[in-house]
Amino acid sequence: MKMVIGIIKPFKLDDVKEALKHVGIQGLTISDAQGFGRQRGHTEVYRGAEYTIDFVPKVRIEVLTEDGDVERIVNLIIETARTGKIGDGKVWVVPIDSVYRIRTGEAGPDAL
Amino acid sequence: MADLCDTILREVAGTVALKGRWAVVAQGSYARAEICPGSDLDVVLLHAGRGSAAATAARSFWYPFWDAGVVLGHAVRTPKEALALADEDLDAMTALLDLRFVAGDEGLADEVRSRGRALARKRRDRLIAALHEASSARYDRPGPLAEMLEPDVKEGAGGLRDVQALAWSGWAVADPGGWPGLVAVGALDPGDVAVLQAACDHLLDVRVALHRVTGGRSDQLAKQEQDAVAAVVGASDADALMRDLSHTARQVGWIGREAFDRLAGPARGRGGSDERDLDLGIGLRDGRVVLHADAAVTVSSTLRVAAAAAEASAPIDRATLARLGDVDGTVAWTTDDRAAFVRCLRAGRRLVAVFESLDHVGALVRLIPEWAHVRALPQRNAYHRFTVDRHLLETVVECDDLLDSESVDGDIARRARLDLLLLSAFLHDIGKGLPGDHSEVGAERAAALLQRLGLDDHGVGVVVWAVRNHLLIADTATRRDLADPETIVRFGRAVGDTERLDLLYALTIADSRATGPAAWGSGKALLCRQLFGEGDALLEDGVVGPRLAAERRAVLERHAGLLAAGELAVEWRTRDDGLFECTVAARDRRGLLANVAGVLTLTGFDIQGAAAYVDTDSGMALEVYRGVDRFGRLDDAGRRDFATMLRSALDGALPLRQRLRERIARYRNPDPGVDRSVSVHVDPDASASATVIEVMAPDEVGLLASVAAVFADLDVDVSVALVSTTGTRAVDVFYLRDAHGAKPTDPKLLQRIRATLVARLTTDYVLPAPG
Secondary structure (H helix, E strand, C coil), X not given: CEEEEEEECHHHHHHHHHHHHXXXXXXXXXXXXXXXXXXXXXXXXXXXXXXXXXXEEEEEEEEXXXXXXXXXXXXXXXXXXXXXXXXXXXXXXXXXXXXXXXXXXXXXXXXX | CHXXXXXXXXXXXXXXXXXXXXXXXXXXXXXXXXXCCCCCEEEEEEECCCHHHHHHHHXXXXXXXXXXXXXXXXXXXXXXXXXHHHHHCHHHHHHHHXXXXXXXXXXXXXXXXXXXXXXHHHCHHHHHHHHHHHHHHHHHCCCECCCECCCECCCCECCXXXXXHHHHHHHHHCCCCHHHHHHHCCCCCHHHHHHHHHHHHHHHHHHHHHHHHHCCCCCECCHHHHXXXXXXXXXXXXXXXXXXXXXXXXXXXXXXXXXHHHHHCCCCCCCCCCCEEEECCEEEECCEXXXXXXXXXXXXXXXXXXXXXXXXXXXXXXXXHHHHCCCCCXXXXXXXXXXXXXXXXXXXXXXXXXXXXXXXXXXXXXXXXXXXXXXXCXXXXXXXXXXXXXHHHHHHHHHHHHHHCCCHHHHHHHHCCHHHHHHHHHHCCCCCCCCCCHHHHHHHHHHHHHHHCCCCHHHHHHHHHHHHCCCHHHHHHHHCCCCCHHHHHHHHHHHCCHHHHHHHHHHXXXXXXXXXXXXXXXXXXXXXXXXXXXXXXXHHXXXXXXXXXXXXXXXXXXXXXXXXXXXXXXXXXXXXXXCEXXXXXXXXXXXXXXXXXXXXXXXXXXXXXXXEEEECCCCEEEEEEEEEECCCCCCHHHHHHHHHHHHHHHCCCCCHHHHHHHHHHHHCCCCCCCCCCCEEEEECCCCCCCEEEEEEEECCCCHHXXXXXXXXXXXXXXXXXXXXXXXXXXXXXXXXXXXXXXXXXXXXXXXXXXXXXXXXXXXXXXXXXXC
């Protein structure tokens, strides 16, 4: 099993969610995230007041999946979340030892 | 259940051999015979003898319960220990007040209980203060039962704990104590006892049902359990359950606050010896706001009493409040009435208690009939914590906090018109629970209400707009690409002016904070602030992107060398983001933009962004283009060719339009899925010195050249051009001046520009032959 983790632009979340649902992904976890990559933070000015934005708001998506589906999910996230501009985010995959469903106690792929 | 436990304990008592006086007593919910399925069972063995023997004997009492898996709170104490503990610990004291004899020496149990009650009276002030403080703290945590969507039935403010706290306070002031004790000292009205008893029964029913349904011990009535609990207690559905519960909890909360106020307040004076005037016909007597008997109850006096109470942070006198319940709210409001109402709304957290009092006697609904619908209205939504009415008040309170804050957000909130901001906060969800989109329905309701309140037309327009669009910033910021200029332009168009933008931004912050912690993360705050900044730049300066004036100055300074040459000069560089940048300086002349953009297109440079400025001092124009070298032709030789072609185009030697037309026909994007809609927006008010035109169109080869050619043909100068492209769409903003350098305002000319642009951009992108 694998966990696919994506950091995407917040406004792309709905699109990514719909796309994943469309290919039968049963569940995903999202959280607000902030950070910087090459995009860096920046300074914004309006009407005299200056803000420094050190971290850029993003959304983090996590999807637990069987090994065979990883590539499809990764590609789907990349395709859907891409705007072609800086700050589109990243996707990475990590191996998972074990997964349990709390309600039933099912383990492994059954718990996905 | 309590009876069963009594029987077991008595049976064990028959077998226990313990010297001296002893008694088994029940405490807590067991003592009050209010055991719920998940309740702990609190039992104490009181004894007058040696501790070790008692401890051994006690175990024989506890074992049957331990064996049965009951959660037992147990203790072994001498009377002296029990009283000493009660003197130190609030929970121990209240447990003693409720103590009930079960087995053993009844005299011992009675003695301890009466000594405990005597102690309570001796410590009257301390005990009442502690109970009052605990009761107030329940409003913050776990929060008001009546207004939480997932309330705590036991510990929530207005819940079972408050009902009990009142009974305990009774024992601190009288014997017999309890609720009747409070009536005896005038802290409760006689009718309150029956209300409290009914409330207690209702809350217990719900708690028992909750424990049954969940099989657990939690007293939090989660949304997922509400349907099942409703079925057990016989409510028609979850909403009905929550409304009933809310009604009960409001009564408990209100009676409780009133009682504690009276207990804490100074002894009731006679003849208003320490009265001071707050307003015409309104005074502060013994810490309470009073409407004089000879002053009539009107909309005006009701609102002024409310404002005085909110500002003085004092409760409204109960007799006065009862009179306010009959206020005739059907009359039109005056300017002073509205001012009093806004004073209430500006009072911050204190407004909540005042509005709850008015609501308790029905005055709030008489003043604002639209309020009836949102009263105690639950919301089925994962983000919200509160019922709709409380959420509206919380939003007003958050606005007040924002208005008092030192932050930049506070500055923005203070730029908004105070009454309009607070009224928008008060009304933004007034359409909830009605059929249709709550923003739309709410806007209609708000319009009718505000007209009755006599607000000026401009104000009504702004508030109604804010109610209708109160989710615009949050939705746009979190669901649209803020880097896409089209998002900003659409947003700016939807908002229209900075007055609305400031107000809506402040309302968005207050609404989100009042909704619940999940609705206002720092990520969302940043996005909303970014959108505000972009919108503000658009509405203040009429430009998309960075502030115009500063940007223009910086660009002109950076290229001072090019401009100083006074003749055509071209400079190329590769930007950090990998795009090419081509900077052209030339003597300003009509059609310069069209020529440069056209020649760039011919050389295969795909323009993704452009900015053009005129330096009026030197008469030079500076144009900066960013883009992609589509065919890899722009090496040193290609760049020299570009300069040569540009010179010949400017001299009129190059058939530029002809060649562009061929090129556009060849490279036109054939994808039928491309959004080909074109919109042209002419805004003569966006800038003082120029008329601003925004063009939103599919990004095609030669687009900028086509648009610029229109301006040249119609004899208007482009003083500033800002072009940006995202994906397949382009947003181009142009600042236009006429041949004399003045701002073109002639409606016929503007109409002509607009129509020509639309015509050329929608008819297959082919430029007309040079005219």
